[in-house]
Amino acid sequence: MPVAGSQHLAMYNFGLHVEAYESPAVEGFRLREAANFEAAARAHGFFGRSGYVGEPGTACWGEQVFPRFIEGSGFQTAPSSLSLWADIESLMAFTYSGVHADALKHGRHWNVRQSWPPLVLWWVEAGAVPRWQDGVERLEHLHDYGAGPRAFSFKQPYGSDGQPLEIDRSRIKEIVALNAATQGELLAHVLTLKI
Template structure:
């Protein structure tokens, strides 16, 4: 039985673009967005993600709000996501390989340098669906107070039992290999896109 039995890992991330979403400066991000969502949907351990208000398809998990770091940016909205995963290894395998890893390489061109964490992680009961406000609260808590069982990151992870967790690197490699099989054409596509 996995360490995360009865729990799912919630993830919220937030960043700020260097220019408006529709601008040529962040075209590379825009061009990769659909492929990233599809890659996540095909990834081992993916449970689900929130959609965005006013967009068809995936339902939005509560009203979308943003952390205080958006203030003074000139933006009303910002790139952010909220998702659920089976465990931390599944999320790390998706994040640092394949389609999403390609997007991470381009992030320095599309996003401003952050003085806040890139993401926050926390455990929720199986069947629970976090809302945007939950992610924002935990994101700000991680920034203000550092990692704890209530709000942590890949660098200092906690397990569902509230104890510091060791990352299973071998398992991540196995998941990456499995994900690559189902995402080959997506990766081939994004590698042809402009940064």
């Protein structure tokens, strides 16, 4: 995993599908999953992600656990991810453009409406690897107490110095262009997939 800068941005997200992962209702999500992981791997500023137990090739960053919002859902597991990024602009460029933007556009078909934050962000020392438990605790903290240096979102970001952060929108556009150059065939593929 590359080490650039003294702090890296950790991201954890969590949602619930409308039906079981294997169901026809969630097929569009399943069909896009590998392309999204590959798009992230090619994205500017991406340092790595946790794998899942039983998934070949990508190490799992600790035992995968889930926030309390899974309770009463009937599910034992739920869609979630844990990753590391150079900065918030790199993560936003990936999230809101290209392959991942296509998945976001159709997410309402596969996921229930959330009463909790869809993701949480926090800073870690360069070289540190967050654990699933860290993401769960910070997502619940963001839900319970709102954004702050410990747990924040794109809407209320904080810098690694603990101060509110001004997002560099022009840098996001530059990164989107860099990513587009490496994701063309992936995007063309996902645009042909069933919703």
